[in-house]
Amino acid sequence: MNYTELDNYTRKWIFTHASMPVPTADLEQIKPLTQARSSQLWQEHISKQSPDSDHFEHGDWAADTKIWSEPEDWQDAWDNDDDASLPDAILAALQWEDNTTIYFCYEKYNIVETKWGVFKRNWKNFLFFDDGPILLGRKQKQALWFQSNGTYQLALRP
Template identity: 70%
Template sequence: MNYVELNSYTRKWIFTHASMPVAEADLALIKPFTQARAAQLWVEHISKQSPDADHFGQGDWASNERIWSAAFNWQQAWDGDDAALPTELAEYIDWEDNTTVFFCYEKYNIIETQWGVFKRNWKNFLFFDDGPMLIGRKKKQAVWFSSKGTYRMALRSE
């Protein structure tokens, strides 16, 4: 089994919080991975050596500062009433809504969903903003969110 039932997920509340409830149809497409499967994906796509974004080092593609864009602000959009993604992010990612995406909080905590679900509910995903990374299955674009209210974009290498 690769997934944990959403009802058993320790951070389930970020998707069921009264102030930002997620539609039932979208909840069904938010699938947290088991720790073992999350760790496997992390090693394959993010880092073979670092457990989280704070510890990227030599050999991690994400540690290459030259690949990352300037920082853009997500906090203002998050605080606002509009549910739309921040402009630069929406323009950078041109994936189909059914593209499988992985929202990677850290090595043992990754959620699989679809790009359309993420776009509609991105604010929920960012209740925890301690360096998560968004990547798409078989896609090169990556977005790295910072707890400082910013994000940067890059083309990742495999």
């Protein structure tokens, strides 16, 4: 089994919080991965040695500062209660189909799988924890790295 039931997910509250509840149809498509599956994906696609984005080392593709764009702000869009949209620059850079499977990687043992359309509609929920998560799309080269200082960076991974 690759998934943990959402009801058993330690961060379930970020999707059911009273101030920003995720619609039921979208909740059904938010699938936290088991620790074992998260670890496998992390090692295959992010790092064989680093447990989270604070500890990338030489040899980790994400540690290569030359591949990342200049930081751009996501915090202002997150704080805007009148507009739930992802920042336009992200939407322009990641022109994926809404049914593209994405992985929102909090750290080695905590990855959530969903669809790009679900993420676009509910991205603010995912960023209740903004301690360096990386977003990857299945079969996509682009990566999006959110920083806790309210910025994000884009890269093409190898």
